[in-house]
Every structure is written in structure tokens, then in C-alpha cells.
Amino acid sequence: MEQVTLNVMDNRPIARSVWQMTLMGPCSAVKEPGQFVDIKLEGFILRRPFAVCDWNTMGMTIIYKVVGKGTDKMTELLPGCQLDCLIGLGNGFDTAPSGEAPLLIGGGVGTPPIYALAKKLVSEGKKPQVILGFKNIQDVFYENEFRELGCEVTVTTSDGSYGIKGHVNDVFPEYYTYYYTCGSMSLMKTVHETAKTEGQLSLEERMGCGFGACMGCSVKTHSGYKRVCKDGPVLTSSEVIFD
Amino acid sequence: MGTKVTLCGIELDNPVIPASGTFGYGYEFAELYDINCLGSFSFKGTTKEPRFGNPTPRIAETPSGMINSVGLQNPGVEKVISEELPKLKKVFYKPVMANVSGFSVDEYVYTCSLLDKEEQVGWLEVNISCPNVHGGGMSFGTDPKAAGEVTRAVKSVCRKPVIIKLTPNVTDIVSIAKACEESGADGISLINTLLGMRIDLNSGRPVIAMNTGGLSGPAVFPVALRMVYEVSRAVKIPVVGMGGVFSAEDVIEMMMAGATAVEVGTANLIQPYASRDIISSLPAVMERYGITDLAEIVGIAH
Incomplete structure (x- = not known):
């Protein structure tokens, strides 16, 4: 995990209530597909986690759906905005x-x-x-x-x-x-x-911290409890309990 | 600049202590920075038996705060001693605060007596205030008699200082604090979270799976400050203040209200470097307010 400041380069709707945001800044802490970024938005206490859609060492793209006040606020972010981000979070897909x-x-x-x-x-x-x-x-x-x-x-x-x-x-x-x-x-x-x-699945859960400290997103699995943010979000099909 | 304080006979380099439940057993944060800069930290609430905790969602956002309903997820005291503490020893050389919860007086006694023997443990912080579990936790913290009973029982098996962590969800927190003091507590810490809830407008159902949870964050700071002020005026034992502390200014304000040391909770979850940054900014903020020694400002608002 690394805390970095990323600059909004582009932010546009690509489907109904779905937006794509391109961010520039140091992203070498992102290691695997399936990892996520946790973004601090002005006026909101908790960070918002988003899966990385594409990345290189210089930046990343995320895609988000407008589902509440936080993501609604994100649609107002213009190129040049700076965002406080935790990057390289979570256990991604193993190829x-x-x-x-x-x-x-x-x-x-x-x-x-x-x-x-x-x-x-x-x-x-x-x-x-x-x-x-x-x-x-x-x-x-x-x-x-x-x-x-x-x-x-x-x-x-x-x-x-x-x-x-x-x-x-x-x-x-x-x-x-x-x-x-x-x-x-x-x-x-x-x-x-x-x-x-067999396969791998990426889970979603409401998170507190996003980096394994608060236990807010723990789920039961066949191999004990897992924090979706730190042990996941990607788990194997043999671990996940479907109820 | 003097940032040292003494808490129940143990000297701390500074009064900043990450609060239980926001710092795990330390090593998530030790990957980020050298946690030996901390005064101490209070580890994840530990019970006799392993606990998975509550179903998810466990987290909800609020204006200037958050609600959690984790429900004391922890691996149980035996695993904490055999696995977590040895791992912690590699990254933290200072005395740690052992946070303990239970569902009966016997459970508190059992867990405390085991942790008391651990060399790394400096203090026991006995949580009689968890709002997220039934049949335990907070029920001890809402009645002076029960609070006194847990305190006495734990004190009878511990050689190390026992700090009782209180809930704000009571009509008269001073009477609970005094009952703990009379029963031998070495210190009081407060506040645990305030009971709260949120409802999802789409579903019309509570956001939190258990319906309610504990509110923390900047929203509760003034409530916490008021309670620290009231309790520290009424007892002679040291008070550890917490609740929505996000800055060095908040630390100083808590100390002026009567806190000997200050716990930082929710801030760690939002800014992973929060505790470290608060400590590093303390000297400059002290200078701004003409404070040369933090130990001297404890309770000056009284």
C-alpha cells in the first residue's frame, strides 16, 4: 500500500450512471489486476474503494457507478483536481x-x-x-x-x-x-x-479502512474469516461460501 | 518540548495511543511506519474464546463520523498470546495496552490474568463498553455495581495497571467512573462509541446488519471532551481520553480537559499515518500555544 496524490485527467460518463475517471500520478505500487484504490473525497469521512480498471507506473483508470452522495460528488471532479489515494490495496487475481x-x-x-x-x-x-x-x-x-x-x-x-x-x-x-x-x-x-x-472471484463489501485494520469487511470462508480488503477482494472458488 | 507523560506509573514518550479496534495487533501499521514513535497502542479487543464477530455490513458512514458493528472479532486470548504478541515483539519494543472484553466476570478474569503475565503488556484496558455484542460488554458498563464488580475481580488477579474503558451510553458516566475507582481501578479510559444507526433509503432497511452500531469520528469529539472533563474532575486516577481525535490540537484539548494520555481511533482508518503525523506535529502546535511540557496542561480547564 502507498498513499499518493493523483490528478484527475479525465472524468466522463460511459454508460447509464457509469463513469470512467483517468488519474495521473505515481502508480508503481499497483501490482496485480483485481487490486483497488481507496479515494478520499472532500466532505466525506470514509474513503471510497474502486477496482483498478487499467494502470501503468504513471497513472490508472477507474470506472464507478453513481450510487450515492459520494459517487455523485465524484462526477463533479474536473481535470486538475487532486485526490488523496491509497493505492496497491488488496489481494488481486493470480494468473x-x-x-x-x-x-x-x-x-x-x-x-x-x-x-x-x-x-x-x-x-x-x-x-x-x-x-x-x-x-x-x-x-x-x-x-x-x-x-x-x-x-x-x-x-x-x-x-x-x-x-x-x-x-x-x-x-x-x-x-x-x-x-x-x-x-x-x-x-x-x-x-x-x-x-x-475452479476459479477466482472478486468480492465486494462495505469497508471501513480498506487496508486490514478495522475488520469492517470480514467474511466467513471455508478457510476461516477473510478481510475482503486485505485477504481479498479476490478469493478462490474453493474458499467462498455461497449462501 | 516536553511530550512525555506518565500513565499509571509507566512513562510514555508522548501521550498518543492508537485506540483498540483501529490498529489491529500493530503489524498492519508497522508495514507503513515505525510504530515505535507511538506512546503505546491498545490492541484489538481480545476475548477468552475466538470470535468471528457480526455479519456484514458492519460499517456505515455518517456526517463527520462512521458507525461500526464489528462485534469483537478476534482470535481469542490463547492465539493472541501464542501468535500475535510474538509477531508484535519484532516491530514494537514498548509496553502495549492489552484491550480485553468478556461476557461474564469470569471471562474478564480469565483473559486478564493470562495477558497480565505477558512481558509486553504494560496496562490492561478492560472494555466494559462494547455496544455491538449482546449479553456482555456494555451491560457491565452501564451499571455502577456491575462495573465495580468487574473491576474488583480483574484487579484481584492482575499485577499490572488496570484501566477501565467506559461507555458514553449512560445517563451518569461520573457515577460509573467513581464506582470503578472505588473498586481499585488504576485508570479510566473513555469514551467508547455512541450507539447510532443509518437507514438505506433504497431498501428502507438499516445499513448495518445488526441494525445499530457505534458512532465514532469527529462528530463525537465534543461529547467525549465533555465526559473526559466531568470524569477527570471527579476521580483521582488518570483518565485516558478518546473520541474523534484527529489532530495534535485535539490531543491538547483532550489533555486540557483532563486526559493524561489520548487515544486516536477512527483517524487511523482514514489516514493510515494519522497517529504518526499527530505525534510529529505536536511540538509545533505546542509552541503555537506556548506549551513547553504536555504533562503540565492536564486538566488546566478544570
């Missing part, structure tokens, strides 16, 4: 067990860390197959970004307004070597039940 053709499943705003993961897998010479699940055409984002990485992409919408009508588990490919997913708990449960392989 070692992926095999040559891993299946990546993003649900809604769970998609951003899947993008960072896809980029890493591609750089390792693997061929990720990507499924993105949304409710409606207005919610869809990053389909082209994944294609530009060279991934095979299937988009589903639950109302059929775009891509294939249905849910992510309706369009699982015949062959895949491992899976990675981030989305709502119900989506990840469906993925887990449909999948024929």
Missing part, C-alpha cells in the same frame, strides 16, 4: 492457474477489474474468452475495449435489448481452462454453479 484459455465473466460494474486481468492474461500469451452481463443496452460498456485486446467477447443483457438475451451462464463456451469473475454475489454464485473448473 498462474489460468491455463491457456481462461473464461472471464464481468457483471455490470464488476467488469473493470476483469479488464485489467484480461490485459495481463493477453500479455502472458493466453487467450481469454470474455462474457459481460448487463441488464439493458444502456448499461453496456467496454465491449470494444476487450475486443481491442484481442479477446473473444460475448455480451448478454437480461432484457435482450443488446447482445444475447439472458444471463452470463447461458453463454458459457464449450472449452475453458479456468474462470475469473467479478459482479454481484448472485451472478458469481451462478457462475460458480455453472462452471466446470
Whole structure:
């Protein structure tokens, strides 16, 4: 973990209530896809955690959904704003067990860390197959970004307004070597039940500190309690308890 | 600049002590900075048996504060002694404050008597004020008789100073503090969190899984200050003040109200370097207010 000041370079809506923010500043503390950044906003006590969508040593991109006062405030941040950030937080995705053709499943705003993961897998010479699940055409984002990485992409919408009508588990490919997913708990449960392989899941929880001190985000797992912020957010499918 | 204070016979380099539940068992923060700059710190509330704590969500934000309902998650006293303290020894050489909770007088006695024997433990901070567990914790801290009973029982098995941590969720905190003093407490620390809640407007349901939780942060500072002031005027034993302390100025204000040492809680969760930064800014702030020795300002507001 490192505390850094990042400058807002760009901040724009990319889907319904979904915004993309590009930040510049020292980001070499980010080590793995699936890690997150915890941002301090003026006027709010707690930091806001966001998965890193893309990064290099000079900056990062995050994608956020406007769900409350804090994220609403974020949409007002203009280029040039400086943000107090804790970066390199959490235990990210491990690409070692992926095999040559891993299946990546993003649900809604769970998609951003899947993008960072896809980029890493591609750089390792693997061929990720990507499924993105949304409710409606207005919610869809990053389909082209994944294609530009060279991934095979299937988009589903639950109302059929775009891509294939249905849910992510309706369009699982015949062959895949491992899976990675981030989305709502119900989506990840469906993925887990449909999948024929082991996998890794990125969990979400309301956090206090974001770096393992307060125990505010602990969840029970098959291997004892885990702090989503420090031991997670990425856990293996054999650890997660689905209830 | 004199920043040294003496708490129950043990000298601290400065009065700043990260509060229990915001600093784990120390080493999360030892990865960030040398925690030996601290006066001491109070480790995560420890119970006889391991506890997972409450279901999530355990955290909610409030205006100028936060609510937590962790529910005393900890690995139990035996693991704390066999695993956590040896790890801590590698990164912290000063006496640590052992924070203890329980669900019966016997549990408090059991846990305290084990931790009292540990060389690294300087003080026992006995939490009779946790608002987030049923059938224990706070129920001892809301009745002078029960508070006195826990104090006496713990004192009878401990050689080290016993500091009783009080809840603000009472009508008369002074009467509880006095009962602890009369029963042999070596010090009082206050305040634990104030009971509060938030409701999610989307669901119409409480944000916190257990419905309510403990409010902390700058929002509670004036309440904490008032209680430190009242209690320190009424007892002769030292008072450790806490509640929404975020700056060196807050530390000084708490000491003027009557605190011998000051705990920093929520600030550590938002600014991981908060305790270190408060300590490093103390001399400059002391100079601004013409303070040469912190020990001399304790209770000057009385």
C-alpha cells in the first residue's frame, strides 16, 4: 500500500450512471489486476474503494457507478483536481492457474477489474474468452475495449435489448481452462454453479479502512474469516461460501 | 518540548495511543511506519474464546463520523498470546495496552490474568463498553455495581495497571467512573462509541446488519471532551481520553480537559499515518500555544 496524490485527467460518463475517471500520478505500487484504490473525497469521512480498471507506473483508470452522495460528488471532479489515494490495496487475481484459455465473466460494474486481468492474461500469451452481463443496452460498456485486446467477447443483457438475451451462464463456451469473475454475489454464485473448473472471484463489501485494520469487511470462508480488503477482494472458488 | 507523560506509573514518550479496534495487533501499521514513535497502542479487543464477530455490513458512514458493528472479532486470548504478541515483539519494543472484553466476570478474569503475565503488556484496558455484542460488554458498563464488580475481580488477579474503558451510553458516566475507582481501578479510559444507526433509503432497511452500531469520528469529539472533563474532575486516577481525535490540537484539548494520555481511533482508518503525523506535529502546535511540557496542561480547564 502507498498513499499518493493523483490528478484527475479525465472524468466522463460511459454508460447509464457509469463513469470512467483517468488519474495521473505515481502508480508503481499497483501490482496485480483485481487490486483497488481507496479515494478520499472532500466532505466525506470514509474513503471510497474502486477496482483498478487499467494502470501503468504513471497513472490508472477507474470506472464507478453513481450510487450515492459520494459517487455523485465524484462526477463533479474536473481535470486538475487532486485526490488523496491509497493505492496497491488488496489481494488481486493470480494468473498462474489460468491455463491457456481462461473464461472471464464481468457483471455490470464488476467488469473493470476483469479488464485489467484480461490485459495481463493477453500479455502472458493466453487467450481469454470474455462474457459481460448487463441488464439493458444502456448499461453496456467496454465491449470494444476487450475486443481491442484481442479477446473473444460475448455480451448478454437480461432484457435482450443488446447482445444475447439472458444471463452470463447461458453463454458459457464449450472449452475453458479456468474462470475469473467479478459482479454481484448472485451472478458469481451462478457462475460458480455453472462452471466446470475452479476459479477466482472478486468480492465486494462495505469497508471501513480498506487496508486490514478495522475488520469492517470480514467474511466467513471455508478457510476461516477473510478481510475482503486485505485477504481479498479476490478469493478462490474453493474458499467462498455461497449462501 | 516536553511530550512525555506518565500513565499509571509507566512513562510514555508522548501521550498518543492508537485506540483498540483501529490498529489491529500493530503489524498492519508497522508495514507503513515505525510504530515505535507511538506512546503505546491498545490492541484489538481480545476475548477468552475466538470470535468471528457480526455479519456484514458492519460499517456505515455518517456526517463527520462512521458507525461500526464489528462485534469483537478476534482470535481469542490463547492465539493472541501464542501468535500475535510474538509477531508484535519484532516491530514494537514498548509496553502495549492489552484491550480485553468478556461476557461474564469470569471471562474478564480469565483473559486478564493470562495477558497480565505477558512481558509486553504494560496496562490492561478492560472494555466494559462494547455496544455491538449482546449479553456482555456494555451491560457491565452501564451499571455502577456491575462495573465495580468487574473491576474488583480483574484487579484481584492482575499485577499490572488496570484501566477501565467506559461507555458514553449512560445517563451518569461520573457515577460509573467513581464506582470503578472505588473498586481499585488504576485508570479510566473513555469514551467508547455512541450507539447510532443509518437507514438505506433504497431498501428502507438499516445499513448495518445488526441494525445499530457505534458512532465514532469527529462528530463525537465534543461529547467525549465533555465526559473526559466531568470524569477527570471527579476521580483521582488518570483518565485516558478518546473520541474523534484527529489532530495534535485535539490531543491538547483532550489533555486540557483532563486526559493524561489520548487515544486516536477512527483517524487511523482514514489516514493510515494519522497517529504518526499527530505525534510529529505536536511540538509545533505546542509552541503555537506556548506549551513547553504536555504533562503540565492536564486538566488546566478544570
